Amino acid sequence: MTAARRTGRDRVPPHPDVRTISLQQVLEALVDPVRRHIVSELYAAGEDLACGAIDLPVSKSTATHHFHVLREAGLIRQYYAGTSRLNALRRDEVDAAFPGLLIALVARRDGA
Secondary structure (H helix, E strand, C coil), X not given: CCHHHXXXXXXXXXXXXXXXXXXXXXXXXXXCHHHHHHHHHXXXXXXXXXXXXXCCCCCHHHHHHHHHHHHHCCCEEEEEECCEEEEEECHHHHHHHCCCHHHHHHHCCCCC
């Protein structure tokens, strides 16, 4: 399929069902302070954010890796709006699977 014929849905990466994600996988994703910062920023924003809208102290390629880890752990959903890749915190799904986890995380915004 040519790039001109692609739909927006073709550009959406796969997302795991949160019910199939283990607590271990989620905690391993959140062990990194950059990833905790991303989750905290998405939580505080209350809206979907482009990757570049979150100020990170890492290179663009490293940031891409961190977003990938969070997506694979079921914490965020990524999709395109035009040329921007947006990130949505899967707040309701994560809260249902792991009650209290996100609120405990964002209560410690200092990253400790």
